[in-house]
Amino acid sequence: MAEAIKDLDPDNMVRSPGITYQELLDTDTHQVPEVLRLQSPKFLGDADVSIERYTTKEWHDKEVERLWKRVWQMACREEDIPEAGDHIRYDIAGISFIVLRTEGGTIKCYPNACLHRGRMLKEFDGRASELRCAFHGFCWSLDGDLVDVPANWDFPHVNASEFGLPEIPTATWGGFVFINPDQNCDPFDDFIKDLASQFERWDLSKMYKQAHVAKIMPANWKIAQEAFCEAYHVNATHPQILRSLGCVNSQVDVWENCARVITPSLTASPLLDYELTEQDMVRAMMDIPEGAPAPDLPEGMNARAWMAAGSREGNRADAGDLVDEYCDAEMVDNLDYTLFPNFHPWGAFNKICYRFRPNGNDHRSAIMECIMMAPFSGERPPPAEIRWLEEDEPWSAALGFLGRVFDQDAFNMPKVQQGLESTYKPGVTLANYQESKVRWLHHRLGEWVEGE
Amino acid sequence: MSEELKPAIKHPFTRALYELQSDGTVRVVDGDNEGLFKRDGRWISGELREADPQLCVWISNQPPPPEELESAWALSKEQ
Ligand code: FES
Ligand SMILES: [Fe+2]
Numbered sequence: 177m178a179e180a181i182k183d184l185d186p187d188n189m190v191r192s193p194g195i196t197y198q199e200l201l202d203t204d205t206h207q208v209p210e211v212l213r214l215q216s217p218k219f220l221g222d223a224d225v226s227i228e229r230y231t232t233k234e235w236h237d238k239e240v241e242r243l244w245k246r247v248w249q250m251a252c253r254e255e256d257i258p259e260a261g262d263h264i265r266y267d268i269a270g271i272s273f274i275v276l277r278t279e280g281g282t283i284k285c286y287p288n289a290c291l292h293r294g295r296m297l298k299e300f301d302g303r304a305s306e307l308r309c310a311f312h313g314f315c316w317s318l319d320g321d322l323v324d325v326p327a328n329w330d331f332p333h334v335n336a337s338e339f340g341l342p343e344i345p346t347a348t349w350g351g352f353v354f355i356n357p358d359q360n361c362d363p364f365d366d367f368i369k370d371l372a373s374q375f376e377r378w379d380l381s382k383m384y385k386q387a388h389v390a391k392i393m394p395a396n397w398k399i400a401q402e403a404f405c406e407a408y409h410v411n412a413t414h415p416q417i418l419r420s421l422g423c424v425n426s427q428v429d430v431w432e433n434c435a436r437v438i439t440p441s442l443t444a445s446p447l448l449d450y451e452l453t454e455q456d457m458v459r460a461m462m463d464i465p466e467g468a469p470a471p472d473l474p475e476g477m478n479a480r481a482w483m484a485a486g487s488r489e490g491n492r493a494d495a496g497d498l499v500d501e502y503c504d505a506e507m508v509d510n511l512d513y514t515l516f517p518n519f520h521p522w523g524a525f526n527k528i529c530y531r532f533r534p535n536g537n538d539h540r541s542a543i544m545e546c547i548m549m550a551p552f553s554g555e556r557p558p559p560a561e562i563r564w565l566e567e568d569e570p571w572s573a574a575l576g577f578l579g580r581v582f583d584q585d586a587f588n589m590p591k592v593q594q595g596l597e598s599t600y601k602p603g604v605t606l607a608n609y610q611e612s613k614v615r616w617l618h619h620r621l622g623e624w625v626e627g628e
Numbered sequence: 629m630s631e632e633l634k635p636a637i638k639h640p641f642t643r644a645l646y647e648l649q650s651d652g653t654v655r656v657v658d659g660d661n662e663g664l665f666k667r668d669g670r671w672i673s674g675e676l677r678e679a680d681p682q683l684c685v686w687i688s689n690q691p692p693p694p695e696e697l698e699s700a701w702a703l704s705k706e707q
Contacts, residue, residue: 416686418640448640466636466645572691580689587668587685 179221181430181619184609186215191609194446197427197438205481206503209377211523212438212511216429220615224603227596229621230396236539240269243517243624246358248367250519250531251275253385253547254351255559256301257283261318264301266355270537273344274298274307275353278318285344285355290314291322307341316341350380350521371434371515378523385559386527386550389574390543392535392567395589397542398617399596401518401532403585405617407439407510408610411447413584418445419452419460420479428612433620435613436523439510442479454479463577484508491525495551499525514613516620521549528578540593546575546582635687639680646679646687654684 186198198215201208229235251266252275263276265288272288274297288296290309297307297316306323308315315324320341325331345356347364349372354364393400403409410423422443429436442461444452457479459470473482484504491499491507499507502524511523520530527548535541545562563574571579571586596604606615622628636647644658653672654665656679663674667688669681 413682414686415640415680415683416637445640465633466638466647468633570689572689576691576694580686580691583689584682584685587682 179223181221182219184217184219186217189217189609192424192446194422194425195443197422197425197440200422200425200440200443200480201503201505203478203480204503204505205484206501208503208505211374211377212503212505214374214429215427216431217427217609218430218612218616219608220430220612220619222606222608224601224605225615225618226603227599227601229618230399230593230596231539233539235625236269236396236534236537238625239534239621240271240537242627243621244269244357244534245271246356246361247517247624248347248354248356248361248364249517249533250515251285251346251353251355253559254283254348254353254381255385255556257353259303261303261305263298263304265298267536268357269534271357272296273355273357275346275355276304276318280319283346283348283353284318284320285346286320286341287344291339291341350375351383352380352519367433368515369433370431371513371521374434374436374513375521375523380521380529380549382551383527383549384552384557385547386557387548387560387575388545388562389565389571389579390545390562391565391569391571391586393542393544393586393589394540395542395593396539397518397532397534398621399589399592400542400544401520401530402614402617403589403592404512404520404530405437405514405613406607406611407437408607409585409588410439411445413588414581416463417460417581418448420457421445423447424610426610428609430612430616434513434515435616436511436513437613438505439512440505441508441510442483454482458483480504480508487525491551494553495525496553498551514617516617517624525551546571546578548575635690637683637687639683642680644679646683648687648690652688654679654688656684 201212252264256264257277260277260279263274266273266275273285274288275285278284288298290297292312292314295309295311297309306315306317313326317323322336322339345361347354349368407423407426410421411418420442422440423445426437426439442457454473455470464470481504484507487507488499506524514520518532522528527550529547529549531545533543535543571582634647638645642658644656647655649655652667656663656665656676658676661676663676664672665679665684667684669679669684671677
């Protein structure tokens with residue numbers, strides 16, 4: 177895995193037949209922002225990725241020690257803890273943290289453990305005036321100072337000034353709160369700078385959390401995550417949208433600590449060997465059943481421009497005239513970003529933001545979450561509470577049409593895990609370009625976990 | 629969407645018709661052949677023995693109407 181990363185020349189590289197994403201942008205009815213004009217294709221080597229990364233407890237344990245205990249990770253939204261004492265419990269691979277708002281309005285994070293005999297301090301999200309342990313009653317202020325030890329005559333050896341809750345580094349970006357379990361970690365600014373520069377135009381701090389849905393998925397967290405890191409799978413996993421998605425024409429860009437896959441909507445997949453009308457694409461995009469009429473497009477308007485115009489009007493009430501500054505691509509395409517290792521905000525008006533992580537220390541199951549970020553006008557609406565789906569509940573029960581698409585991805589996940597447990601092949605073989613975001617994730621993982 | 633129309637879609641590669649039945653099974657018509665499949669693509673009956681499992685998953689997964697979805701996202705309807 178340790179092959180050096182090579183820059184590719186976007187104008188002279190092996191790629192899918194059909195229109196490129198940049199050529200498609202040339203047809204936009206609005207001015208295309210610089211950020212969509214960036215291209216950063218990379219060759220990350222063509223080596224297989226070892227399946228032990230998905231199937232062994234040893235690899236999971238190394239991930240916990242070398243990655244999860246050391247890396248910046250998204251814990252919650254700032255809006256989840258607006259008032260003093262508001263806190264959430266954030267767990268990663270069996271380790272629990274409290275993220276809370278102090279009286280002074282700052283955000284702090286503590287290991288979720290009493291300093292007496294170690295009981296977890298907070299089992300649930302909520303609002304607290306103090307952090308009092310439910311075992312023997314040791315108590316800390318929201319700022320982490322020890323304020324009460326019942327029968328303190330018996331603890332002459334406990335000095336309050338040395339018995340504050342340890343502080344865990346926190347940072348915020350785009351309205352998200354990040355923590356780093358490593359008190360000697362690298363600065364957050366270095367970690368976020370690639371992604372932050374991409375999102376200058378799409379300020380996620382101005383959005384609110386409209387929905388938050390979570391589910392335990394029966395597969396390693398990377399299997400779950402990688403199901404959403406390329407558009408190559410669309411032809412087999414989501415055949416119904418092939419008529420409205422330029423799946424293999426996606427543009428994939430890799431930077432140091434973030435990567436993106438941009439998949440154009442309303443352009444025919446090069447994998448289809450027949451012509452599609454603009455109306456065929458609209459039918460597929462809107463999921464209009466066979467036999468039902470599809471809307472007529474205005475004279476001289478193609479499907480992209482028409483759907484983009486509709487999306488502008490649909491968003492105008494909440495986003496205001498900002499919609500007029502956004503180009504068609506920003507209104508209809510899929511701008512899927514990934515910040516290493518597990519945070520996936522989408523750009524522009526697409527509301528999706530995913531997070532994937534191990535489910536405790538079970539390396540064969542994962543927590544998958546989808547947060548929907550929406551613009552609003554006027555007062556900030558309260559953030560949605562998390563909704564946990566039961567094992568047999570489909571994503572469509574909470575997220576409708578979008579959830580139906582996730583259910584197809586979810587249909588694969590346990591079968592990928594099972595297949596990797598059964599295969600005689602030591603590694604998985606990835607596409608060089610279309611799956612280069614998956615390669616990049618493994619390249620970074622190799623650096624963190626294997627020290628490559 | 630009219631009431632009588634069953635959810636149905638043509639496969640983008642084979643052009644076979646996938647049509648949801650009222651009992652949740654999926655009828656697939658491929659040329660002169662036809663078969664009935666479970667929602668995960670398992671064959672039930674008919675001379676057509678194979679279907680695309682993902683299109684069976686798709687067509688049989690009809691979400692509740694937006695007003696019954698719990699999340700505000702779904703309620704906003706502009707998905
Ligand atoms: S074709 Fe991708 S896992 Fe089989
Ligand atoms: Fe997918």
